[in-house]
Amino acid sequence: MIQQTKRTLAEIPQRGIGYGLLRYLFNEPAVVPQAEPMVQFNYLGQWDNVSFDDADVSMPSARVLSLVDQVSVDPRNGRQHALEIEARITQGRFEIDWYFDDTILSSQEAQDIATRYSTTLDEIITHCSRATLVRVPSDYPDANLIDDELQDLINKAGAVPADIYPLSPTQKGILFQHLMSNDDTYILQYVLDIDGEIDISALQDAWRLMAERHPILRSGFYWDAVAGPLQYVSQEERSTWSVIAGGDDPMLFKRVMENDRSRGFDLETPALTRFTLLSHGAHAHKLIWTYHHILLDGWCVARVIKELFDLYDHLIRGDQPAPAFGGVYRDYIEWLADQGARENRPFWRNYLSGISPCVFTSTVAYQPATPADHAAYRFMLGHEQSRAIERFCVDHGVTVAVVFQRVWAQILAQNTGNHSPVFGWAISGRPADLDGAEDIIGLMTSIVPCTVDVAGASTVSGVRELQRRNAALQDEGHVSMSHFKSASGLSQEEELFNTVLVIENFELQDNLPAGDRYRLSNLQWVERSEFPLVLGLVPAEDFLIELNFNHEKFCVAQMADLQERIVLELARLSSLGNGNLEHDASLQCETIS
Structure with missing residues (x-):
């Protein structure tokens, strides 16, 4: 009965506002009943406190309504219904006022009805308190599920979700x-x-607190609707933890890393994190x-690590961590829903008009991979050249990102002969008009x-113009990759680009957390990409550049050649204006997995 009542209420469009307009504003005959109902029930919602314009006047709602009933209602005003029930929540209490037409009901009859109502309400509360929690589609209004789909989702999740909402385009x-x-x-x-020293139990508790603050960390996914x-949010955090002795053995470390990756994740379960x-x-x-990357991006990794160990420090000291009131990932999903159909905007059709696909292939002969080769080629740019790039950016009012956009485009043009090359650029995706977006985990x-x-x-003015032109990409990037292909006139099977530029946001690379009894260091990461070649930059005192490549299409020798070309083009660009920068032949190269 409760579920059916919830379904019936959920099926009323716009909570019945259309009925009110048709009946009382337009007097539409189709909705005007032949006779008024005998009973009217009006739930007024939460009335914890009613304040008037006078700041000194503030009275609980029950008293306000009592005064209104005594003073503002003319005694000659007849009631439209034999029984009128008004309910509300006041200061945490459920209150009901009963009004009746004494020409139809006697005081005793009205009292009997109110008593039976109260008794039945107690029975319903007792039943709901003892029974298994049951949800219906209307409990998740953003999910657009039917009954069978919701029950299937709950069965796969293993429990009733705390929340369900759509996915972002990415x-x-x-x-x-x-x-x-x-x-x-x-x-x-x-x-x-x-x-x-590290207390693994306290670290697990800190992660549980993280998951309470950030529901995305206890999310799973459902794709049969x-x-x-x-995506749904589990009531409980379900990450897995393990402790292994012998951590100084490099082969053990490599084996654990590889085994952990090979296990993969079941996206239907909310256990998408392991430690x-x-x-x-x-x-x-x-x-x-x-x-799994479907939960988090690199932008918030630094935030997660800092917050995790801050919570850990509080727990170790026996302090109560301060409550967090920041934004959550659902806020971003709701923001996306408010943007309307972004695919209908003309921006990307105009931006990609006349653009040809750009597929990078190295001029260096491919050398088959050996067991010693890896799919990540990393090198440090050197302090001198890193400082020169930073000076160039400060002097000319441009960002490091736009410098690398220009350099990477120059290399692609040299390789492909296309003087308007296109490549992928990883944007932060944090909307300026979404409060707290910079702090959202997801x-x-x-x-x-x-x-x-x-x-x-290459000119300074050209770099500035590139920055101005590409600033809009941040605002317009909340669409799917398939939309980009359609906007450029390509089929979904065709390749628009095969390289991506990523400016990482690892601001804690040189400033990792440290506690009273521990110190963090040597942050490393392993990631793969669906794109054959990704140029990643970690800005720091000494810029770290990573070439993440598909070893079936590229090889280490080709990455070494790219390193030389990147260093050369950066030197040329950063020397525009007053500076000159020579190639540093002492650059050290390191390949790691």
């Missing part, structure tokens, strides 16, 4: 790729060295954090097409 793309291939492309691993894929602590004695550890970054005209010589 999440939809990752889910699609996962269902098509189910490989380890979207499994990310971060590794921290921990020097000193007709209306589209959904492994490799310990060598009591004071030397490696913490391996493995998660997947908000996305890959957007970035085009650069390199037909003319």
Whole structure:
């Protein structure tokens, strides 16, 4: 009966406002009853306190309504219904006022009805308190589920979800790729060295507090709904933790990392995060954090690590962590819903008009991979050149990102002969008009097409114009990759670009947390990409550049060649204006997995 009542109420469009307009404003005959109902029930909602314009006047709602009834209602005013019931919640209490027409009901009859109502309400409350929690589709208004789909979701989740809502465009793309291939492309691993004492139980408790604050960390996914894929939030956090001794053995570390990746994740369950602590004695550890990219992006990794160990420090000291009131991932999903159909905007059709696909292939001969080769080629740019780039950006009012956009476009043009190359650019995806967006934990970054005209010589004014032109990409990037292809006139099977530029946001790379009895260091990460070649930059005192490549299409020798070209083009660009910068032949190169 309760479920049916909820369904009936949920099916009323716009909570019945249309009925009120038709009956009382337009007097529509189709909705005017032949006789007034005998009973009217009016729930007034939460009336914890009613304040008037006078700041000194503030009275509980029950008294206000009593005064209104005594003073404002003319005694000659007849009631439209034999029984009128008004209910509300006041200061945490459920209150009901009963009004009756004494020409139809006697005082005793009205009292009997109120008593039976109260008794029945007590029975319903007792039943609901003892019975298993039951949900109906109307409990999740953003999910657009039918009964069978909701029960199927609950069965797969193993419990009644706390919340259900749609996916972002980027999440939809990752889910699609996962269902098509189910490989380890979207499994990310971060590794921290921990020097000193660590209480694994307290660290687990800190993560549970993190998951309470950020529901995305206890989310799973459901894709069998007709209306589209959904994410649900589990009532409880379900990450897994393990501790392994012998953490100083490099082969053990490599084996644990590879085994953890090979396990993959079942996206239908909300256990999409794993932690492994490799310990060598009591004071030397490696913490391996493995998660699926559909939950988080690189932008918030630093925030997660800082907040996790801040909570850990509080628990170790016996302090109560301060409550967090920041934004959550649902806020971003709701923001997206308010934007309307972004695919209908003309921006990307105009931006990509006349653009040809840009597919990078190296001029260096491909050398088959050996067991010693890896799919990540990393090198430090050098302090001198890193400082020169920063000076150039400060002097000319541009960002590091736009410098690397220009440099990467120049290299692509040299390779392909296309003087307006297009490549992917990873944007933060944090909307300026969403309060607290910078602090939201979740997947908000996305890959957007970035085009650069390199037909003319590099100039400072040209770099500034590129920054101005591409500023709109941040605002317009909240659409799917399939939309970019359609906007450029390509089929979904065609490739618009095969390289991506990523400016990482690891601001804690040089400032990792440290507690009273531990210190974090040596942050490393392993990630794969669906794109064959990704150029990643971690700005720091000494810029770290990573070339993440598909070893079936590229090789280490080709990455070494790219390193030389990147260094050369950066030197040329950063020397524009007053500066000159020579190539640093002493650059050290390191390849790691």
